[in-house]
Amino acid sequence: MEHLRSITLLGSDGQPFEPRIERVLVHLVSRLRREFPALQDEVTLTEVMEEAGRRIRAREQRGGALERLHGYAWVTIRSVATSKMRLGSTRLIQHTVGPDVADARLATAPSKLNTAEDIERRLLVRELLSRLSKEERLTCLWKQAGFSSQEIADHQGRTVESVDTMFSRAKQKLRRALEGDRNDAAAPIAPSSRQPSDPTRG
Amino acid sequence: MADHRSGDSDRKFRQDLDELLSDANPNPDRIGCLSQASLKALADRRQPLGDPGYEHLLQCSACYREFRRLQDDRDNEQS
Numbered sequence: 001m002e003h004l005r006s007i008t009l010l011g012s013d014g015q016p017f018e019p020r021i022e023r024v025l026v027h028l029v030s031r032l033r034r035e036f037p038a039l040q041d042e043v044t045l046t047e048v049m050e051e052a053g054r055r056i057r058a059r060e061q062r063g064g065a066l067e068r069l070h071g072y073a074w075v076t077i078r079s080v081a082t083s084k085m086r087l088g089s090t091r092l093i094q095h096t097v098g099p100d101v102a103d104a105r106l107a108t109a110p111s112k113l114n115t116a117e118d119i120e121r122r123l124l125v126r127e128l129l130s131r132l133s134k135e136e137r138l139t140c141l142w143k144q145a146g147f148s149s150q151e152i153a154d155h156q157g158r159t160v161e162s163v164d165t166m167f168s169r170a171k172q173k174l175r176r177a178l179e180g181d182r183n184d185a186a187a188p189i190a191p192s193s194r195q196p197s198d199p200t201r202g
Numbered sequence: 203m204a205d206h207r208s209g210d211s212d213r214k215f216r217q218d219l220d221e222l223l224s225d226a227n228p229n230p231d232r233i234g235c236l237s238q239a240s241l242k243a244l245a246d247r248r249q250p251l252g253d254p255g256y257e258h259l260l261q262c263s264a265c266y267r268e269f270r271r272l273q274d275d276r277d278n279e280q281s
Contacts, residue, residue: 061281067214068217071221079267128222129222129223129226137260138257141223141260142256144223145245145256146247155250155251171212174219174222175218
């Protein structure tokens with residue numbers, strides 16, 4: 001981490017990232033080390049961070065400054081790191097840890113899955129989604145995928161207006177639910193937002 | 203101005219939806235998961251709306267995240 005703090009992360013054009021992006025990336029290095037213990041060498045960590053930085057920069061160039069940069073950055077880093085882990089060279093590193101070390105690590109590693117917080121968060125998230133009908137969820141997903149209201153209407157044998165109404169209704173339901181939970185401070189949903197693509201609005 | 207606000211509201215909603223679908227359904231055993239090719243076809247909108255793959259995305263956060271990543275990659279390539 002000290003190493004990454006001392007070097008400048010570069011984009012594909014060889015230029016440093018904007019300071020706010022750089023700051024967030026450097027801040028997340030320790031979390032990356034913690035959650036991806038196989039990625040320990042500085043070169044790999046730097047590669048992951050630079051690739052994540054490039055994706056973030058590309059996203060901001062298309063859609064403007066990200067409102068939740070920290071959350072978006074972590075999701076991006078995690079995605080890049082996961083891809084990295086699938087590479088043969090990294091798999092080799094994963095398999096070269098000695099049995100004693102592996103046993104010790106396994107014995108002390110905290111579970112990253114299904115902690116009480118994870119379970120609580122997922123229950124809340126599922127509860128939020130359950131407030132939408134299946135049709136509303138699918139419509140939202142299709143919109144997220146970039147289909148226009150016209151395409152959805154044609155598929156469902158509806159009018160464009162009724163699709164838009166359904167989408168608005170879903171939006172209102174979810175927003176009310178989210179705001180309610182946020183106001184109650186009872187929904188620790190990590191802001192791991194990914195900026196959606198900009199689907200054609202129909 | 204109203205259109206601008208509406209656009210912001212849509213974007214915000216899509217972000218919220220992304221957060222929810224990325225997290226809601228861990229599916230650790232990857233039951234019924236889609237192949238990379240199927241996810242790519244969905245991300246590229248080459249599959250019809252009635253494709254059952256879309257329903258799977260509502261039930262599997264891992265596939266949903268990968269689907270969104272492929273969309274990002276496609277957008278990056280196009281930009």
